[in-house]
């Protein structure tokens with residue numbers, strides 16, 4: 001989780017002002033600022049015009065990717081059921097990979113997709129643990145042959161476990177073939193796309209129905225803050241809008257003011273926080289140049305760490321690093337039962353109180369993960385972690401050698 005003085009100040013403003021922009025009339029300034037910052041961030045990420053307000057799409061700030069995913073699943077579901085009739089809900093199928101965040105499985109359950117219709121497509125070292133379009137095609141073809149209806153496909157840019165990037169364009173083409181909703185989950189790594197050298201990872205986003213990114217992960221913005229862009233605001237609001245008499249307001253009376261958004265219709269809850277002010281403060285404080293420098297500093301430190309780990313014969317890098325996450329472990333040839341040794345190494349590093357790392361399991365292997373993400377993290381901190389890691393590795397290996 002990322003935080004900064006600007007994010008802190010923005011959060012205080014959000015909480016202190018207690019503006020609740022659920023309908024436009026409750027705070028026209030807050031609702032309109034949200035539209036403005038969503039287009040700003042979308043442009044910084046190089047998102048296609050069709051996902052921005054200026055191109056007919058639009059964006060909303062939610063609390064988490066989990067909420068955003070439920071909303072997009074509901075929109076996809078209702079778009080399909082409007083065509084097929086409600087009874088067809090039992091036929092709808094959602095596709096993801098074994099590296100996709102579990103929130104998609106939970107979201108699918110929440111919107112009524114039968115659990116047996118959630119396809120977890122396996123990935124492998126051969127595909128770099130990315131979701132291969134031909135594997136999706138095979139799964140879709142099998143389902144269609146059984147009379148099922150492909151509904152929704154998730155592509156991840158920066159998977160939670162390993163930071164892997166799914167091939168968005170190829171998956172988008174696959175989704176188009178069957179009229180599936182394509183969601184691009186760029187929760188963590190989407191922030192990197194503000195740097196031109198990382199924008200290629202979002203190539204194909206023009207085929208997406210929705211894209212999400214969490215500024216509270218790597219964008220110097222205090223929790224909570226999740227950006228969700230959709231190509232068709234109508235698809236989202238058709239699934240989520242409510243229109244009781246007591247919420248009718250002057251902004252949305254059909255007079256055609258495009259900025260007059262009732263954001264209650266873009267999310268699950270009615271009340272909502274003034275997150276736009278927080279993101280606005282971060283954007284104004286750091287600017288594109290400052291935010292890019294922040295991302296590049298972390299990536300450079302992670303790159304150094306990856307190179308250093310790879311050069312030490314005791315260690316191996318488990319998946320090639322793309323952003324600021326390095327996944328590595330002590331090699332089995334040095335470690336006997338490598339999983340136990342790596343578990344002990346991680347526990348020893350964390351018990352030191354000088355660094356905190358997490359783990360993942362891929363292909364049955366226990367993997368240690370170093371994520372460079374703190375607002376004040378510098379190269380020197382990562383070099384210190386490497387010193388610490390070597391000390392602890394030597395201790396652990398010695399114990400295993402005895």
Ligand SMILES: Cc1ncc(COP(=O)(O)O)c(C=O)c1O
Pocket residue numbers: 063064065066067101103156158159160185186187188214226
């Ligand atoms: C790729 C990815 N998607 C979704 C999530 C869930 O994000 P949130 O906590 O905002 O729901 C995470 C969190 O780790 C993530 O890494």
